Amino acid sequence: MTQVTDHGGGVRSIRVPIPDNPLGHTLVYLVDTDAGPVLIDTGWDDPASWDTLVEGVTGCGTSVAEIHGVVITHHHPDHHGLSGRVREASGAWIAMHAADTAIVRRTRENRPERWFGYMAAKLAASGAPEEHVAPLREAHKSVRRPSTLPGFSPALPDREIVPGEFVALPGRRLRAVWTPGHTPGHVCLHLEEEHPAQLPGNGRLFSGDHLLPKITPHIGLYEDPGTHGRPPYANGMESLGEIADPLGDYLDSLERVGRLGPAEVLPAHQHVFTDAPSRVAELLTHHEERLTGLLALLSVPLTPWQLAQRMEWNRPWADIPYGSRNIAVSEAEAHVRRLVKLGRAEAVPGSDPVTYVAV
Numbered sequence: 001m002t003q004v005t006d007h008g009g010g011v012r013s014i015r016v017p018i019p020d021n022p023l024g025h026t027l028v029y030l031v032d033t034d035a036g037p038v039l040i041d042t043g044w045d046d047p048a049s050w051d052t053l054v055e056g057v058t059g060c061g062t063s064v065a066e067i068h069g070v071v072i073t074h075h076h077p078d079h080h081g082l083s084g085r086v087r088e089a090s091g092a093w094i095a096m097h098a099a100d101t102a103i104v105r106r107t108r109e110n111r112p113e114r115w116f117g118y119m120a121a122k123l124a125a126s127g128a129p130e131e132h133v134a135p136l137r138e139a140h141k142s143v144r145r146p147s148t149l150p151g152f153s154p155a156l157p158d159r160e161i162v163p164g165e166f167v168a169l170p171g172r173r174l175r176a177v178w179t180p181g182h183t184p185g186h187v188c189l190h191l192e193e194e195h196p197a198q199l200p201g202n203g204r205l206f207s208g209d210h211l212l213p214k215i216t217p218h219i220g221l222y223e224d225p226g227t228h229g230r231p232p233y234a235n236g237m238e239s240l241g242e243i244a245d246p247l248g249d250y251l252d253s254l255e256r257v258g259r260l261g262p263a264e265v266l267p268a269h270q271h272v273f274t275d276a277p278s279r280v281a282e283l284l285t286h287h288e289e290r291l292t293g294l295l296a297l298l299s300v301p302l303t304p305w306q307l308a309q310r311m312e313w314n315r316p317w318a319d320i321p322y323g324s325r326n327i328a329v330s331e332a333e334a335h336v337r338r339l340v341k342l343g344r345a346e347a348v349p350g351s352d353p354v355t356y357v358a359v
């Protein structure tokens with residue numbers, strides 16, 4: 001049964017399932033505008049997800065064919081996956097921040113085998129054992145038909161979301177707030193209108209994956225596959241000032257969102273909640289504690305893989321699935337980059353795979 005929730009003021013949410021994923025679903029928001037309904041995110045590109053989205057839009061008293069536009073908080077497939085199908089069915093425009101549009105374009109232009117090769121090199125450079133890297137090496141060799149692989153041809157947006165400006169929604173005041181960290185072009189969307197239930201605070205915030213009530217968002221590393229997986233600042237690729245620091249970006253973005261003080265937060269997963277500043281404070285504390293813990297671990301040189309093995313997760317390392325281990329290693333490296341930028345850790349010269357140590 002498709003679940004639609006009316007949040008008042010012409011805003012409804014549709015629970016669109018994510019197949020085989022513990023998150024369960026994406027909350028896709030439908031916002032009424034003077035030009036017709038607009039979606040914020042669309043959900044995973046899967047037949048059951050599409051059917052649920054169609055049923056949900058119908059349950060909101062309209063149809064997918066009437067969708068005027070699609071505003072994407074970030075490029076991940078559980079948010080952007082169905083955008084192309086919505087555009088085909090309705091002629092709707094698709095809007096995304098330029099930084100994430102660049103990733104979509106890069107994904108479309110690079111053959112899947114190049115991505116598998118890059119991911120294998122990246123994991124090897126992080127110190128992953130060969131038995132973990134081997135499946136990606138095999139995929140690199142065997143992939144020859146990219147059109148058969150889902151996720152490698154995401155819809156290319158045709159409008160740009162500009163930070164600080166209103167999204168062009170007639171009759172609405174929806175301002176884009178750039179919140180990089182989870183992805184380079186992640187945006188939250190601030191509905192600068194009085195809350196329909198007159199809750200105290202500053203409008204409502206569609207927070208995507210940036211601010212969730214009970215989940216700490218993953219911090220993403222997005223580099224060009226042409227780098228062959230080599231870590232920057234350990235191999236002379238970049239100066240320290242040019243290093244991507246997604247965790248630093250995320251922490252800065254959190255503080256910006258906390259200062260907005262929205263009356264209500266409408267996230268892409270779990271449930272709507274209030275008191276954004278308190279949740280922001282919890283996340284800032286969590287990451288500071290994690291950085292402190294990593295410094296203790298880095299009393300001896302460790303690779304990102306070794307760090308990930310030693311970090312605290314929601315389950316023992318031995319129980320973490322293959323794909324989630326890749327995410328964990330990326331998370332570990334994002335935190336190490338923050339420590340390097342802060343001058344609290346450094347890469348050990350000549351180490352291969354690269355190791356890091358506290359300073």
